Amino acid sequence: MDRLPCGELPPGGRCDLKTLAGEAGVNRTGFYPKKDPNGTVRDGPYQHLAEEFVRRLKALQEAGTLPDPRDAQVARLKAESNTLRDRLARQSATIEELASFKTLAPSRIAAQQEEIIRLRSPQPNPDTPPVARLTTVPGGSQTIGSCS
Template identity: 55%
Template sequence: MRISAAQRTKNENRIRAAMDRLLRGEIPPGKKCDIKTLASEAAVDRTAFYGTRPYAHLRLEFERRLQTLQDAGEIPDRREAQIVRLKAENNRLKEQLDQSVRRNNELSEFRTQALARLAAQHEEIVQLREAADRANRVSRLPTPRTSDRNL
């Protein structure tokens, strides 16, 4: 069914008004900032936005404006913005976890090396004491008597 030029203009105006609302972040609950929501908000069949259909140029304009906003760091869809924020936080936390794991591995390796060195040093001390006891050729003098000290 063909529509009149007046009806088409009226539809385009509704689409542009809905487009502006969506891009300002006025997204209905449970919906996204996408063509499906744009079509439902403008009360236009979604297929009219594709191919050579009458409102394909408005779909391209909507996608271009949405991309421009996203490139500028603005995401009109709160849900999408939350997803982006949570993904970034998730990546940051993964990096922190990786750093913690690396640091923990380094400290575990250091602990292992330190314990091995302490064990080797202890063994060396024990051996030196045993060698000193075996080679003990020094005679111990008797302790002096108190009367001998006064002389």
């Protein structure tokens, strides 16, 4: 019972009651309660050992130790799977944003192009107020008054 939680597993074995029974050379059903023909339930001959084994396993798992390498691998793969699912969800959201932008971009470019053409056109737009032209003073720029 002490070897299995330490990771000393037989080939093809796991850290469970079936392997414990095989290593101890006893029948696995001895770890479970028995029912008499009259319906009364009594403890199995090794039930107390099974309860102790399960208690030790739970204590190790709560401490973050997984004695069975397959269980550790399953836990690692589940964590990796969750990370990849989160990454995939973020990438899907980014793709949706970019697809939306791709749909809107041509209409924005067309509107900007129309605005550029309108601003470059020599004809004044009747909707805009007239702009007064500033005239230059003959003789260049002359300062009148104090500059201080």
